[in-house]
């Protein structure tokens with residue numbers, strides 16, 4: 001891993017669940033039985049089912065389909081009944097942006113849901129690409145015969161044993177809704193929800209042991225003949241696979257492996273990233289700006305993984321090189337610990353804030369971490385330091401999102417950027433990600449719209465010219481991201497939601 005990376009946001013969403021700088025994905029599935037939509041729904045189960053329905057239409061032979069969020073275009077198909085898919089996407093949309101596809105968020109949803117329910121830890125990779133239209137049909141239905149179901153799994157690249165494993169693992173959570181399957185549950189009321197096993201809010205082997213013990217209430221086993229696909233699947237090899245995963249440990253290990261494979265099924269055109277581990281040292285909220293005396297200032301925080309450290313009393317410093325790559329006489333920037341940690345299931349972090357004048361600019365920095373018990377570690381981002389460009393600087397203090405409708409019925413987004421006075425740095429642009437709603441589809445399309453910025457002020461800050469960019473932003477798109485760019489340099493991934501409502 002080197003910083004910055006296009007998995008930075010996803011890594012944060014995965015590991016920073018609670019506390020300082022929380023993203024809070026797990027709030028949607030905590031506790032495991034929870035649904036924000038009330039009785040008769042279970043978000044953790046819906047998240048797992050959504051990923052399965054998206055994935056299973058993969059064609060391993062021609063490399064199409066898989067985890068590509070094409071389900072968003074396929075919800076009117078008889079094979080995709082229920083509100084689970086919409087609910088999942090409506091929650092995950094909070095984390096959806098130009099760096100993070102809905103398909104990656106589906107994979108993350110399985111990680112979070114299984115974990116929230118006490119199941120095994122899955123690994124996350126990033127890089128899934130969202131489909132732009134529907135894919136082929138082919139999700140198994142409870143009324144299908146075994147031959148059809150086996151063939152659908154085989155097309156997706158899973159043999160009969162793997163099919164049995166995947167179904168048993170998935171149906172450890174949740175159940176069947178009477179409103180969608182009244183013929184199976186025998187009750188079409190909106191709160192009717194018949195669970196697959198006796199511990200629907202725990203990711204465990206009760207789905208297997210209830211079944212092998214002859215005590216199952218699983219409606220896809222004991223339901224009306226002709227709609228009991230779990231019975232057909234589980235008996236496909238005479239219960240051999242079910243018997244092999246009946247103890248807690250083999251169930252957990254098997255599900256870890258098969259669900260990992262499930263979330264990593266992607267079209268052959270997609271290359272997944274390496275496994276996203278929690279990054280030991282990560283710069284966050286990095287921003288150049290000008291201080292009150294008009295001097296260039298470097299601000300931000302260093303996030304330090306403390307889960308695997310014995311000594312977490314740390315002195316964290318930055319050591320930087322100026323704009324030209326020279327080391328200034330005092331090039332050390334000290335930090336102050338923020339007295340609140342951030343954490344998730346698999347990581348805990350401390351954050352160290354800094355703000356320092358860098359009069360001659362900055363091109364890169366290294367980070368030193370000194371535990372109170374002694375020793376000093378140096379982090380140089382794989383050798384060349386953490387890179388920073390100081391040619392174009394977004395100035396949030398002068399930028400704003402005015403929430404008054406303009407002639408187009410839109411809001412006005414204004415960005416101010418300081419561009420270094422240099423003849424090679426001309427014509428900066430304001431690049432806004434515009435979200436466009438699509439009828440009947442819960443996920444908007446994203447498109448970058450670039451417009452020219454104009455000179456606004458030439459003498460506010462020595463050595464820089466201020467440019468301003470205005471964008472008539474559809475209100476639907478009020479929560480978005482944007483960049484300011486000049487030539488090959490960009491100050492990017494700024495959140496509109498962080499802007500003031502008035503311009504100064």
Ligand code: HEM
Pocket residue numbers: 041042044045046048049052081082084140141142143149166167169170171173174175176177178180181229233262
């Ligand atoms: C033969 C293959 C399968 C069939 C025919 C099937 C069928 C069904 C049906 C009819 C429901 C009830 C949906 C509802 O009422 O909301 C359901 C729920 C569910 N399925 Fe499957 N399923 C299959 C395989 C899988 C697999 C492989 C997974 C995941 C690994 C999975 C995960 C789930 C989950 C978590 C639920 C509960 C959803 C909720 O409670 O909202 N299913 N399945």
